[in-house]
Structure formats: structure tokens, C-alpha cells
Amino acid sequence: MDATEAPDAAPVTTLRAPPATARTATRHRPTAREGAVPAAPLDERDRGRLLAGTHHDPHAVLGAHPVPGGVAFTALRPHAQAVTVLTEGRAVRLRDTGDGLFSGVLPLAAVPAYELRVTYDGQDLTVEDPYRFLPALGEFDLHLIGEGRHERLWEALGAHPMTHQGVAGTRFTVWAPNALGVRVACDHTYWDGTAHPMRSLGSSGVWELFVPGVGEGTLYKFDIARRDGTRTLRADPMARATEVPPATASVVAASSSYAWGDTEWMAHRGDRPVTRAPFSVYEVHLASWRPGLTYRELAEQLTDYVRGAGFTHVEFLPVAEHPFGGSWGYQVTGFYAPTARLGTPDDFRHLVDTLHQAGIGVLLDWVPAHFPKDDWALAAFDAEHLYEPQDPRRAEHPDWGTLTFDYGRREVRNFLVANALYWCEEFHVDGLRVDAVASMLYLDYSRDEGRWAPNASGGRENLDAVAFLQEMNATVYRRCPGVVTIAEESTAWDGVTRPTHHVGHGGFGGLGFGLKWNMGWSHDTLEYIARDPVHRAYHHNELTFAMVYAYSENYVLPLSHDEVVHGKQSLVSKTPGDWWQRRANHRAYLGFMWAHPGKQLLFMGQEFAQGAEWSPEEGLHWGLLDPSYPARGDHEGVLRLVQDLNHRYRDTPALWEQDTVPAGFSWITPDAAGDNMVAFLRFAADGTPLLAVCNFSPVVRHGYRIGVPETVPAWVEALNTDAARYGGSNVRNPGRLAPEPEGAHGRPVSLRLTLPPLATVWLRPG
CATH class of the missing domain: 2.60.40.10 (Immunoglobulins)
Incomplete structure (x- = not known):
């Protein structure tokens, strides 16, 4: 017709x-x-x-x-x-x-x-x-995408509500260079994308379509025709919001109009380099801290709790969207979307904002090492390979059943570098703790002989990953003043926290991180504290060895979630003895940890000596602090100690001002193995000392002589983990303690101290 x-x-x-x-x-x-x-x-x-x-x-x-x-x-x-x-x-x-x-x-x-x-x-x-409609994406954006240098990639790709040529709608863009065709499928079209084929924008690999009338809240995916004749319906890699899992659609999100109230914090967070500032971190899995709370409810309750406990920062296990809650966020599918389980992206902004206004920094676990194989997400996105390497020996991650990123592809690097910036710029986070760095750096990581391919020089180093980490760190530090990047790196790779332009012993430039988790310290000291005191004398080096390499990197001392799951037990349950001795060991260890060179990180639940392992399903055992619980005081005592450790730590520059240089530390006795004891000094930049004495034996030692600097006329206890308020036996060193003219430990004067059982004592000039 x-x-x-x-x-x-x-x-x-x-x-x-x-x-x-x-x-x-x-x-x-x-x-x-x-x-x-x-x-x-x-x-x-x-x-x-x-x-x-x-x-x-x-x-x-x-x-x-x-x-x-x-x-x-x-x-x-x-x-x-x-x-x-x-x-x-x-x-x-x-x-x-x-x-x-x-x-x-x-x-x-x-x-x-x-x-x-x-x-x-x-x-x-x-x-x-x-x-x-004409294309709604500019030529300069396409040029930057093609170069792999679009530092605000989230503004170019994804779904963006806008007014284009005078008409309201949403611009959809996706990078799919191997696709034969791409269509937009959404809930309004009953997931039939036939009416909305997208256009290819030349050699950029980007497909684009402006759809009038589509706005915020629309559910969508991309319907991709692949060269092998198959079709696949994929969530948007750049989606800034998602459905609540287990649903998997992307959600059109408007540009945020959130009104931040943290101007003062953002202006001054970088005033002092993190290596010369107090840095005490409370690590939190948001969904299980108090199960059922939203981002906005956490903003009130978590902020009050952390402020009361005295931590300078919180660190969130990954909040980027992940379909399987049992991964704790470490198998990410929505790299640009805060998990919808707890609220909207602006709700997450409110949480960060509230913490900042309370003077608390926010760190975020970030996972660029791998991604899951879900057939609606990144894996084989538009062909056999896109985000993952073509060589299966490099693509497969043997530990987690996931895929690694192709760090040698500039668009993939751009995706990840821009993602790091996204969390810092759009959500004001103050640091990124980069997960599983070692698995990125080594081509043979967890791979048997014959199941990995060497680099072009025949080595085991992943040179593309090295370049990516250097680019990411350099870009974050250039664009985001006051932000710190932290590596979870479990090997002795040289120069993790060295600037990228400094060449290390391996011939590589520094990776450019600000801090590195000292996982060797965690492993050794937790092995030590788990031993019966009668055996500790034979393993004394586990307590002291970290000082051999303490200044090779800028370290964080982590007692993280990894140490209290999968049968490893909580800190208080790792230690030997009866309930009193376990709590005493726990308190002594924390006192040692806060005094040791390096920043501190403590996973939630350890601050009040929860005995059970962390369960993300159950959450923390807050009932231990309930007034009706008979042993409430035992747990409140440990919490009081953590509060005092944090507040006195903040007020004691000797514990953080020279944290990463040898001038900030001096052994008094590292070798009192038979006594299960160590003693050392920490120094502020002006030379003011703090004396830490740790007795990991269950006996009181009276009149124990400790050599001290002759420049200090008197000392007073600054903290004693055996104090009654913490649940201890209250063995103290009261009043001012004057040095005696009797030499000890190579020093001309000494103190005669009473060392409480299973306790750490801090003393300051007074």
C-alpha cells in the first residue's frame, strides 16, 4: 500500500x-x-x-x-x-x-x-x-578514547541523560570494537533492541545512539552482534548505577547534583604527607558491619562509632557492584557503580561526606587485578576477548576462577585508570587500596611450569601491569591532591612505594604507591602471638624481623579481614591460654602494633575482641557489648584500649612523624628472647621520644632494668594495656620515674620498671 x-x-x-x-x-x-x-x-x-x-x-x-x-x-x-x-x-x-x-x-x-x-x-x-539526531559525542572525546588517554572516561561512555538538539533523552555509548552491530535494549522495549541500533563512530570502536524521551531510572543493556554469529546481552561496563543483585541490568543515572559539605576537609586533607601524619584505619565490610543498614543509616551510625573509637580513616571493602555477595566485593562487574544493595550513588556520596565532616578519611578497596566470567558482564564482551588478554595463559586467574585484564591494551588501561579517578573525583574518596598487586606483577603468579608465558625479555614480570600501575599512580597523584594509593603486595618487589621515575635494583621504575601493606609483619607477628609463651623464646625473630626491612617501603601494618576468616580465627581466639590470657595477649599485641613503625589497620570486630571469625552473613557480634551480656566488660575494656591507643597515637608525633625513616626508631633491646620482651624508642622530628616496652610473658617482672636516653630527666606511663579499665590486672608504674646512673643495653642510664604480664607499656618524658 x-x-x-x-x-x-x-x-x-x-x-x-x-x-x-x-x-x-x-x-x-x-x-x-x-x-x-x-x-x-x-x-x-x-x-x-x-x-x-x-x-x-x-x-x-x-x-x-x-x-x-x-x-x-x-x-x-x-x-x-x-x-x-x-x-x-x-x-x-x-x-x-x-x-x-x-x-x-x-x-x-x-x-x-x-x-x-x-x-x-x-x-x-x-x-x-x-x-x-547528530552524534552526541564529540570528536575530541573520540580522539582521547582512541589514544587511551580520556581521564574522565565516565563522561564520554555509558548512559547520560541530556538535552541534545533541544530534545531531552539519553545518550548511550559503548566501546565494542569487534562487534558487527550494537543495539540498545531496555525495560521500556521489553528488552527488544531491534528498534534501537547504534552507529559505529569510526575507528574508535565506540557505538553511539541518542534516544529521546529515555531518562533517569531506565533499565538497559547492550545487545551485541558478534563476529562468530552469536548475540549477547551485556550490562554497560561504564554504568554508574545498577539494579540490586541478583538482577543485572544497568540503570540510567543522571549526573549527580549532590551538594557536598566537605569543602574544608577537601581543601586541607593534603596539607601533611601521609607518611608524616597519623594514619590509623578501621577496615569495614559495609554490608555486614550492622546488616540491613543503608548508606545513609551507616553515615550516622558508622561515623559516630569510628569517631568515638578515634580512628583517622575508614577503609571499605570494595563497594563497586558485584553480583555475588560472598565475594565480599572482590569480584566486580560494575566498576563505576556503587553497589545498589545499600542505596544510590548519591547515598554513598552522603556517607563519604558525613565521614569527612567528622574529620574521618575514607579509603576504598579497588580491584583492577581481575573480573568474573559472568556472561552478561565483561568477559568476552564483544568477541572472544576484549578486556582480557587473548593468550589464555595470561587471561585465566588460577586462584579465583576469574579473568585478568589486558594491561597492554590502551583502552583497557584507560578504563581502569579513569575508574581510579572516578572514585576519587566523583565520590571524594581519600585513598585507594589496590587489591592483589602481586598477582598483577608476576606472569607466573600461582601458575605451574608450562602454564605461563614469559615477557619479551624472557622474564616473569608482567611489564604491561607495571606500566599500568605506574600510569595509574602518577595520574591519581597529579589530579587528586591529598589522595593516597596503597598496595596490597605480598612479595619483595623492589620499589612499590618509590616514585615512578626512580629506578630500582630490578631495573624497573618505582610503582608510585604511597603506602604498602606489610604482610610479612602480619604473618610473622601473628605466628608469634599464637604460640604458647613457653615457646615464644625460640621464635623471637618473628617479633623483630620486620625492622630489618622496615624502611625499604612506606608500610601499613594490616590486621585485615584476610587474617580473621577461613579458619584463621579472630585475633583474640588465635592467642593461647584462658580467657583472661587471651584478652591480655590481644591487648599487648595491639599496644605493640600501634607503637611499631608503620601505619595501622584493624578489621572490624577486633576492636572489641569478638571471639568468632567474621561472617559476612551474620555481621559483627554487637551483643557482646550489650548491657545484658555478662562478659560485656571484657569486650568494653578492649574497646576502651583501642580508643585510647588511637587518641594517644594522634597526640604523640613520635609515633607517626618519622614513621618511614630510620631516625624515627631505635632499639633498646631486640634480643631479650628468654624474657619474651622487646623495648624500643620512637622519636618525633624534634627528638621527643616515646618508650615502648612489650612483655609477652604471663609473669610480672619486677625491677626490670631498661636502658634509656640520658637526656630525659623523668618518664611517666602514657599507656598500659594491663590497666584495670581495659580488663587487666592493673600492674602499673605510678608517678614520675627518674633514670638511675646505672648503664643498661648500651646506654649510660636506665629505668627500673615493673613489667605487667602479657602487656605493652608506653612511657613518655614527664
């Missing part, structure tokens, strides 16, 4: 039905009755590619185009009964050419502004035509 002019029509009804671009159109009552002629048939190849979703330039076929005799209009509207062009006061019905295609030629001199009226089941829907 020829295209004919439609009769006058009643005002149309706007429906929430395909293609979700509806607008009421009472103003489009036709006033003219000019006829139209049939359009030339579509080239069969174009028609076939459109219907198959493999057309690289649907805008060249669909929409309005000048032709001899007027303007040809072509629309792809599956399941429609009729499509009518509304323009210049006229309503002209297009010819149904089958398979959801409608076309016709209007006798016009130029392409006009127009809308489409689409009839479904007898009901009319007035919509803008996506194929009348």
Missing part, C-alpha cells in the same frame, strides 16, 4: 510501551492534506543488516534523508500497526514495508523538524525519532 496522508486524529495517548520515547502530541493535529509517494525500496543488504542488528550506520538508512522529489522517511518500529510523520502541521502515514519497517517520501525542499506517531494495538504514541 502506498504511503498516504492520515486523516485528522484525536489527541494521542502516551504509553509506557516501546520505544519509551513517547510525548503527548495534542498540538500535532493535521491541518494539510498533501500526499506522499512510496520511497525507493531499501537495499536488501541494508535491510538485512538492520533487522539482524549488524548495521554499522543505521542513521544512513533510518530517519529522514533528501532524495529526488522530496525527503524520504524510514522508521524501524517492530510490532507497530502504523507509523505517521508529523511535520509542519501535517500528518502523513508511511507505507508498511514489512518486518517493522515503514517508509515514504514527502514533497519537501529540506529535512524538517518532525516527530513520529506510532500505533500499537490501536493506541497512538508520539515520539521523537532517534535517527534524526
